[in-house]
Amino acid sequence: MQAQLVCDDHAAAIDQATSRAVPSAKEKLRAYLNHRMRISCDDSRQFTGIFKCVDNSKNIILSDTTETRQDSQRYVGMIMVPGGHIRQILVENLEYV
Amino acid sequence: MSRHQDNSRHGAQPAGDAELAELAELADQQLQLSADSYDSDQWLDIGPLLAQAVDELAVGELLRPASLTYYDMLTSVEVMEPRLDMGMLSACDLREIAKWDVERELSLRQTLWVVEELFRCEITWHSSASLLQTMYMCNYFTVDDVPAAAVAGEGCGPRDRVLFPLVVALAHCCRAVWIEYLRENLFSEEDVHFGSQPVEFFGHIAREDVVRMLASARAYLEDVLAADGDIEERAAAKALLGHIELRSRWLRVLADLSLEYLAEDPGALDRGMAELAGLQQCHRAFAALELDPELPAPVPGCFDPKCMRKYPSMAPIKPRPLLSRAQSHAAFSGMLDDLALVRHLLQATAVESLVNFLGSFSRRQPTPLPFVRSLVASVLSSNGLVLLREPLVAFVQRAIAETSGRYVWHVIEGIEDSAAVMQALRRGAVGSPVLLDDAHAARARVDAFSQEAARHLVDWFRTMCQNAPRQRRIGVKYLASWDALQGDAEELDTWLYLALAAKRGAEAEQEANDPSCNPFWFSSWVYHVKLALIEGALLGGVRMGVYLDYELPQVYGYAAQVFQAHHDHLDRMAAMTAARRGQNPALRAAAGSPGGDDGDDDACLARVGRWLRLVEAQNYLATALWLVSHACERLGLVRAPWWPRRGSAGLSAGGALAAWLAQEADEARATRYALRFRAFSRLNSPTPLTYAGWATTLAQLDESLLADLFTHAARLLAKARDVLDRAGREPAVAGWDEVCQGARYAVVVNSVALAKLQAAGVCRSAAALVPGSQAAAYRRLLVEGCANAEEPERSAEQPVSKAKAKRDRKRRRQEQDLALAAKEWQAAADALRIDASSRCCETGGHVVAWSQFSFEKKKKE
Numbered sequence: 033m034q035a036q037l038v039c040d041d042h043a044a045a046i047d048q049a050t051s052r053a054v055p056s057a058k059e060k061l062r063a064y065l066n067h068r069m070r071i072s073c074d075d076s077r078q079f080t081g082i083f084k085c086v087d088n089s090k091n092i093i094l095s096d097t098t099e100t101r102q103d104s105q106r107y108v109g110m111i112m113v114p115g116g117h118i119r120q121i122l123v124e125n126l127e128y129v
Numbered sequence: 130m131s132r133h134q135d136n137s138r139h140g141a142q143p144a145g146d147a148e149l150a151e152l153a154e155l156a157d158q159q160l161q162l163s164a165d166s167y168d169s170d171q172w173l174d175i176g177p178l179l180a181q182a183v184d185e186l187a188v189g190e191l192l193r194p195a196s197l198t199y200y201d202m203l204t205s206v207e208v209m210e211p212r213l214d215m216g217m218l219s220a221c222d223l224r225e226i227a228k229w230d231v232e233r234e235l236s237l238r239q240t241l242w243v244v245e246e247l248f249r250c251e252i253t254w255h256s257s258a259s260l261l262q263t264m265y266m267c268n269y270f271t272v273d274d275v276p277a278a279a280v281a282g283e284g285c286g287p288r289d290r291v292l293f294p295l296v297v298a299l300a301h302c303c304r305a306v307w308i309e310y311l312r313e314n315l316f317s318e319e320d321v322h323f324g325s326q327p328v329e330f331f332g333h334i335a336r337e338d339v340v341r342m343l344a345s346a347r348a349y350l351e352d353v354l355a356a357d358g359d360i361e362e363r364a365a366a367k368a369l370l371g372h373i374e375l376r377s378r379w380l381r382v383l384a385d386l387s388l389e390y391l392a393e394d395p396g397a398l399d400r401g402m403a404e405l406a407g408l409q410q411c412h413r414a415f416a417a418l419e420l421d422p423e424l425p426a427p428v429p430g431c432f433d434p435k436c437m438r439k440y441p442s443m444a445p446i447k448p449r450p451l452l453s454r455a456q457s458h459a460a461f462s463g464m465l466d467d468l469a470l471v472r473h474l475l476q477a478t479a480v481e482s483l484v485n486f487l488g489s490f491s492r493r494q495p496t497p498l499p500f501v502r503s504l505v506a507s508v509l510s511s512n513g514l515v516l517l518r519e520p521l522v523a524f525v526q527r528a529i530a531e532t533s534g535r536y537v538w539h540v541i542e543g544i545e546d547s548a549a550v551m552q553a554l555r556r557g558a559v560g561s562p563v564l565l566d567d568a569h570a571a572r573a574r575v576d577a578f579s580q581e582a583a584r585h586l587v588d589w590f591r592t593m594c595q596n597a598p599r600q601r602r603i604g605v606k607y608l609a610s611w612d613a614l615q616g617d618a619e620e621l622d623t624w625l626y627l628a629l630a631a632k633r634g635a636e637a638e639q640e641a642n643d644p645s646c647n648p649f650w651f652s653s654w655v656y657h658v659k660l661a662l663i664e665g666a667l668l669g670g671v672r673m674g675v676y677l678d679y680e681l682p683q684v685y686g687y688a689a690q691v692f693q694a695h696h697d698h699l700d701r702m703a704a705m706t707a708a709r710r711g712q713n714p715a716l717r718a719a720a721g722s723p724g725g726d727d728g729d730d731d732a733c734l735a736r737v738g739r740w741l742r743l744v745e746a747q748n749y750l751a752t753a754l755w756l757v758s759h760a761c762e763r764l765g766l767v768r769a770p771w772w773p774r775r776g777s778a779g780l781s782a783g784g785a786l787a788a789w790l791a792q793e794a795d796e797a798r799a800t801r802y803a804l805r806f807r808a809f810s811r812l813n814s815p816t817p818l819t820y821a822g823w824a825t826t827l828a829q830l831d832e833s834l835l836a837d838l839f840t841h842a843a844r845l846l847a848k849a850r851d852v853l854d855r856a857g858r859e860p861a862v863a864g865w866d867e868v869c870q871g872a873r874y875a876v877v878v879n880s881v882a883l884a885k886l887q888a889a890g891v892c893r894s895a896a897a898l899v900p901g902s903q904a905a906a907y908r909r910l911l912v913e914g915c916a917n918a919e920e921p922e923r924s925a926e927q928p929v930s931k932a933k934a935k936r937d938r939k940r941r942r943q944e945q946d947l948a949l950a951a952k953e954w955q956a957a958a959d960a961l962r963i964d965a966s967s968r969c970c971e972t973g974g975h976v977v978a979w980s981q982f983s984f985e986k987k988k989k990e
Binding site: 057058073117 | 184217439
């Protein structure tokens with residue numbers, strides 16, 4: 033009986049620990065740092081670069097970035113895309129990497 | 130991975146048709162992948178996740194890897210910010226871009242508009258703008274290829290027959306300039322914006338084809354003028370003919386004055402110069418033509434100000450508006466004038482002339498355009514040759530011989546010669562037999578020293594071709610290396626003295642270190658150049674306005690010290706050369722030894738004498754300006770940071786002022802002084818005074834009356850003018866007049882200012898007749914009186930003894946008397962009602978590196 037109680041306590045603790053282990057959105061997003069990201073901007077440009085940083089205004093820093101518009105492509109290096117101008121944000125699907 | 134395995138499997142066996150088809154399919158797929166490395170399935174939309182995640186972030190919290198620092202973030206370019214984002218296009222930009230049509234047929238008026246705009250672009254580019262801000266904006270300039278009909282001269286309209294030939298010719302001109310830019314005489318951002326854009330300039334079209342295209346364009350326009358056509362089109366054709374003439378000549382001049390051309394055939398310089406003279410004449414006539422502003426007709430979408438979006442860009446370029454048409458012609462004319470200087474440079478025979486030329490070239494105002502500076506630097510030294518003709522070592526040996534005399538060179542040259550010459554050497558000046566081993570070692574050591582000195586000398590010369598801030602910055606840096614070179618030269622001189630005199634022992638060594646016995650041939654020259662560098666650095670600072678007004682007495686004080694040292698040194702050099710004049714006549718003929726015909730003793734003495742007089746005059750001038758700036762500071766006309774502006778809020782706010790005065794303690798002033806002279810303090814000689822030494826000098830000056838300071842300064846200026854006038858009357862080498870002109874101008878304008886001041890009775894006023902130490906005490910009293918005015922009075926309730934009260938009363942009475950005297954002195958200084966100002970003299974296209982003081986009556990408030 034005593035042994036059963038100890039087991040139950042463990043089960044509760046394990047439940048609590050596992051529920052805590054569910055990653056928050058912030059942690060999920062952290063997992064995408066240093067992965068390739070593609071951002072579509074208001075003016076129909078796309079920026080493809082390495083996701084480096086984000087703040088609470090959704091401003092995003094990409095490094096080693098290439099700018100693409102309908103007819104041309106150019107290298108622009110490290111850029112900061114203001115959150116207000118982001119139309120769509122894609123990240124490389126980790127399952128395919 | 131499985132695909133790679135399949136491929137390797139197929140590679141091992143003969144491939145069938147089906148397998149080949151499969152391989153082709155795979156190759157196609159790989160091509161698609163290279164165009165976009167991820168297809169749509171490989172991208173995951175994380176919009177909702179991002180929205181949720183940023184809600185969890187606090188204000189200011191960043192989600193970032195540890196490797197990304199704040200400094201890295203600051204280097205990022207903000208997208209959609211018009212000032213930073215070069216690729217951002219507004220609706221207006223898009224409309225403008227849509228108007229561009231390369232196939233559009235142009236009228237002559239439209240062609241003229243494009244050509245005029247391109248001329249503005251070209252000159253703006255020469256004035257340090259980026260290609261992206263200028264020529265690359267023109268869509269005709271950046272077309273992938275020129276239509277074949279235009280190259281063949283077979284097109285039918287003005288676009289193919291006139292515009293493209295002119296655009297290609299312009300590109301070839303730019304190409305010639307760009308090749309010069311790449312010779313590493315210029316610095317990115319400071320002189321030229323190199324950028325990372327591709328630079329082709331229609332290099333695939335041969336120069337002969339360009340000349341032919343221009344000739345075809347000229348014929349086309351002449352046909353238009355001959356026919357009866359529209360008046361405005363004919364006017365445009367006439368203007369375009371002017372452009373073609375100008376472009377053809379400019380292209381020829383650029384080719385003729387290119388370094389390769391000059392190096393290949395230096396004798397062709399005259400031809401190039403004749404071509405340049407023709408171009409100048411042609412340009413003057415063309416610029417004088419008044420072009421009706423309504424005549425050129427704009428071509429929509431032809432110029433794309435947002436062209437930067439097409440090229441890789443790490444950071445935005447500082448905006449740079451295009452020069453106007455008039456400004457462009459003025460800048461082009463200035464550039465042609467500066468190019469004519471290359472002839473003077475190449476024709477300089479004496480090193481002294483070269484130094485004079487470079488001195489005035491470095492002070493030209495406005496600064497010559499980067500292309501000219503680069504060309505001058507290239508001609509000066511390239512491929513181990515100076516002025517395209519003389520090896521570096523031979524040049525530096527000539528430079529030494531020009532100032533130190535030829536005596537030592539006779540000896541060294543004689544060493545290598547036959548036994549007969551050795552006999553002559555033994556009989557001659559040295560007096561004792563020279564050991565043959567020592568003799569060969571002497572030659573080797575002198576050559577090694579010359580190699581080292583050549584590097585330093587050429588670096589100095591090339592620095593004078595750089596932009597003004599760099600000239601001073603790098604000039605100050607070189608001082609330390611010249612100081613070290615002086616040490617090497619002294620060692621060589623001591624060794625040479627012992628070896629050539631064949632003396633040994635302690636007594637001989639003592640003699641070798643004694644300047645009265647050992648002439649120190651090489652170190653004398655190094656010290657002379659080092660002093661010239663210090664003078665250049667100090668006066669360069671004045672020219673660029675890096676010193677504040679209150680620092681001028683310190684700077685001129687040190688300048689006077691340097692000029693005095695230089696004067697004494699040149700005096701010694703002159704005595705040294707004179708003492709050995711005419712000795713060793715039996716050695717080698719003048720030809721072939723360093724110095725050549727110009728290197729004989731009389732020429733050397735004349736050269737040293739000229740330097741001596743210039744330095745003497747500058748010594749007087751520096752001392753006079755030191756006294757004037759010191760007197761101005763004492764009168765309160767030049768405000769030091771520790772003197773609050775009179776009538777400012779600082780005076781009434783007692784607490785703040787007290788804190789200010791405490792901050793500006795002696796220690797702070799000493800630190801500031803040490804920082805100002807830190808580059809010079811590291812030198813072995815002449816080192817500037819320490820702050821304590823400077824304070825002692827000031828205290829001595831303070832004993833003099835202001836009236837005496839002004840009078841003495843006026844006398845010194847008169848002496849300087851006298852010396853310069855005498856120097857000007859003597860026969861001199863090329864460039865000497867320009868060197869004297871600046872100093873003479875500074876002497877004259879400051880003499881006039883002082884004469885006016887004395888005529889106004891300033892020197893007789895009560896303020897000017899108070900010794901400086903007393904005046905300084907008055908000033909401090911006044912300032913501290915204001916500072917303490919708002920300090921709380923001592924409480925009246927505190928008990929005070931009778932004796933102490935009596936002492937206090939006495940002290941207060943003395944203070945009141947002193948304060949009264951101070952107020953009277955201040956009132957007398959105020960009654961002078963003069964304003965002093967100093968600025969750098971400017972005359973005849975040169976900035977003279979001396980202050981020009983002016984004293985004017987204060988305007989009534």
